[in-house]
Amino acid sequence: MGLRWSVAATAVTLIYLIPVYWMLATSLKPLDQIFASPPRLVPIPATVASYTEVVFADPDVVRGLLNSAIIAVGTTVLTLLVAVPAAFALARLRIRFVAPVLMLFLVVQMIPSINLALPMFVIFNRAGLVDSFAGLIIANGALAVPLAVVILRPYFLTVPGEVLDAARVDGCTTFGAFLRIATPMSVPGLVTVAVITFLQAWGEFVFGLALATDEAMQPISVVLAGLNNAFGTRWNDVMAVSVVVALPVVLAFVFLQRFIVAGLTEGATKS
DSSP states (O other): HHHHHHHHHHHHHHHHHHHHHHHHHHHHOGGTTTOOOSSSOOOSSOOOOOIIIIIOOOOEEEEEEHHHHHHHHHHHHHHHHHHHHHHHHHSSSSOOHHHHHHHHHHHHHHHOOHHHHHHHHHHHHHHTTTTHHHHHHHHHHHHHHHHHHHHHHHHHHHHHOOOOOOHHHOOOOOHHHHIITTGGHHHHHHHHHHHHHHHHTTOOOOHHSSOOGGGOOOHHHHHHHTOOOOOOOHHHHHHHHHHHHHHHHHHHHHHHHHHHHHHHHHHHHOO
């Protein structure tokens, strides 16, 4: 039975990987092979022209990648700075109405970002944050912080109260105990939140389109949507950019899989 389930799981995984392979294969095909009938499963001869001429040579694509990196890193830092102490406070301090606050955080996750884009544009325009990295980082952080708090709070709940009390007896303040004791004991949760926040901000499209009216500020997700011309879409170029955009996602899960899985499963079962 175990072997059958393994074979079935492998088959399902391969099916899900077909679009990924097709994206990579299309990015390596010459333009005349993309619409060949029957389609060529293997790009022979393969070419990296789309990478050299578009991904690394097109200033709009390079600028979009740099913008996305700045927004994603900034959002991750902002989310951790806000969510980590907030989660600790909701877990360890005597605060009233914790349950309603957590319910509010969960409700926020159900609101589509498209519904928030227009109100944010009006508010940010008055505050001078449209077409700025600060505005895009704050907008992405507004959606990332509630989820981060929900994920991190169970970790701080499992930190033994006796350890925190001992730290206070030894001279630590509440903040010192949080920083020196509770935070290091919650590393899997911190890594999970950081990865999820980075990837969410890296691929975010709605805020990038609504809050970055200047092309110089647009992230790569918006630039990718505009990769067409009067002669139609060059699918090999689009797929080459898509491969580069997907690369951080793949690398994050390959190298941080142990932390991500531990962070999600442990955080879901701890109370």
